[in-house]
Amino acid sequence: MDLFKQYGRQYWWPVLGNGAEHDKTFEICVGAILTQNTAWTNVEKALNRLLDANLMTLKAISECSVVKLRKCIQSAGYFRQKTKKLKIFSGWIIKKYDGNWKKFFAKPILEARQELLNLWGIGKETADSILLYAGNKSIFVIDVYTKRLCKKYGVEFKDYDDYRDFFEKGLSRIPSGWSRVEFYNEFHALIVRFGKEKSIAIIHKIS
DNA sequence: ACCCAGGCGCATG
DNA sequence: CATGCGCATGGG
Numbered sequence: 001m002d003l004f005k006q007y008g009r010q011y012w013w014p015v016l017g018n019g020a021e022h023d024k025t026f027e028i029c030v031g032a033i034l035t036q037n038t039a040w041t042n043v044e045k046a047l048n049r050l051l052d053a054n055l056m057t058l059k060a061i062s063e064c065s066v067v068k069l070r071k072c073i074q075s076a077g078y079f080r081q082k083t084k085k086l087k088i089f090s091g092w093i094i095k096k097y098d099g100n101w102k103k104f105f106a107k108p109i110l111e112a113r114q115e116l117l118n119l120w121g122i123g124k125e126t127a128d129s130i131l132l133y134a135g136n137k138s139i140f141v142i143d144v145y146t147k148r149l150c151k152k153y154g155v156e157f158k159d160y161d162d163y164r165d166f167f168e169k170g171l172s173r174i175p176s177g178w179s180r181v182e183f184y185n186e187f188h189a190l191i192v193r194f195g196k197e198k199s200i201a202i203i204h205k206i207s
Numbered sequence: 208a209c210c211c212a213g214g215c216g217c218a219t220g
Numbered sequence: 221c222a223t224g225c226g227c228a229t230g231g232g
Contacts, residue, residue: 012213032213039212042230077229081215123215143213158222192213 004190012189013133016047022056025101026090028134030056032126033085034076046076058099062090085121092119105135113139124160132188138180140167141188145195 013031015024027047034043049072050056055064069086070079097103104112109131116127124142131137142163150156150163157163167187174183 035212036214037212038214038228039230042212042228045230075229077212078214078227079229081227085215121215125214129213141213145213188213195213 004186012185016044016051022051023058025134026058027056029089029130030061030086032129032133033089033121034073034082036078036082036126038077042075042077046073049073049075058090058094061086062094081121088120089122101135105137109137109139112137128164132181132184136181138168138184140164140171140184142167143188143192145192146188148195149191 013028015027030050031043031047034046047056050061053068053072055061055069055072061069066083066087069083073079073082073086076082093099093101093104104115107115112135113127113131116122116130117124122130128139128141131139132141142160146167147156147163150166155166157166171183171187174180178186
């Protein structure tokens with residue numbers, strides 16, 4: 001909470017306003033995939049290019065040519081892999097859920113998570129980001145910053161899911177006025193920024 | 208000229 | 221099981 005007082009809301013996702021009617025849930029998923037090991041500034045450029053090209057929809061991405069898609073997302077790096085990832089992801093949600101997010105997010109959370117993990121190109125962090133930020137599911141997202149923070153305080157696990165349990169159990173009391181989802185969202189964002197700026201701040205009593 | 212960024216899949220020992 | 225490596229761009 002000290003971090004929160006210091007920095008305030010981070011407003012991570014959502015999202016590019018830009019007036020245009022596009023699928024914001026999808027935009028979050030695209031961002032989650034494009035930002036894999038990549039600076040967000042580079043991802044933003046790619047997202048804007050996709051918007052400008054009217055490609056920020058499931059249908060458009062899954063139907064557009066590989067060459068065109070690559071050009072749009074080039075700035076986000078690893079563009080060959082990421083093009084494939086976006087196409088696989090889009091094709092899957094269209095085929096299995098008629099492109100209807102509600103149908104997918106209606107599933108029990110762990111089933112939904114596993115299904116994401118079964119897709120090529122979606123690992124645990126990306127899956128959890130999609131569930132939390134796109135699906136508003138209460139899943140705590142772990143990334144390198146979170147692990148670094150833990151290590152600093154002498155907490156280490158070998159498995160990703162052990163970190164996740166640690167935070168989800170440790171953060172059992174949610175501050176009043178916050179939903180669990182909002183709190184996870186904000187907490188994760190703060191950790192990332194905290195890591196970036198190497199600020200001195202204290203998170204106590206996590207567990 | 209390096210190093211890093213909101214990872215992941217795959218090959219190797 | 222657990223490391224190691226390739227993937228690619230742009231900013232410090």
